[in-house]
Amino acid sequence: MLHQISDAQGLMAMTHQDDKEQRYQRGRKMLHTLHGQHGLDIVDGLGAFAPDFARMIYEFPFADIYDRPALDLRSRQIATISALAAMGNALPQLDAHIAAGLHIGLTRQEIIEIIMQIAVYAGFPAAMNGLAAARAVFARLDEEAPKV
Structure with a gap:
């Protein structure tokens, strides 16, 4: 038996897309939460070359998707x-999101397990490449x- 599917929470999240400037600012704030000033600098640098695309990055993934209430940032x-x-x-995006995951509280072991899990569905080469990326991010952060 099929049940009606509702996205009431998502619809409510989308209703606060009041005006473009507020949406843009919400996206910048979310990107900063995840990636810090470095993330803003990257997108702003892209904006000097492709301003419409940079705006889309702030507004769609970071304001419209990441700001939805049903999942927390960790998930x-x-x-x-x-x-x-x-x-x-x-x-480059995987590296950035591994670092962001650590920044918001994922552990290194959790990130390794997340990437190992994809071997089942995406194959061992994808998982091996993902683990190499994680190792590089961990080494860079170390x-x-x-130094103490």
Whole structure:
């Protein structure tokens, strides 16, 4: 028996897309939450070359999708890391989202397990490449960490 599917929470999230400037600012805030100033600098730098595309990045994924109430940021980062690793052709974005996942509280072991899980559905090459990306991000962050 089929039941009616409703996206009431999603619809409510979309109703607060009041005006373009507020949507743009919400997207910037969310991107900053995940990626810090470095993320804003990357998108703003892209905006100097392709301003419409940069605006789309702020407004669609970061204001319209990441700001929806049904999933927390941790769950969204798990999904994002999984998808990017499975795609196999988005290494810069995978690196950025692995770092963002750590920033919002995922552990290194959780990230390794997330990427190992994709071997079942996306294949071992995708998982191996994803694990190599995670190892590189972990090493970079260790190198950047203040020495005690």
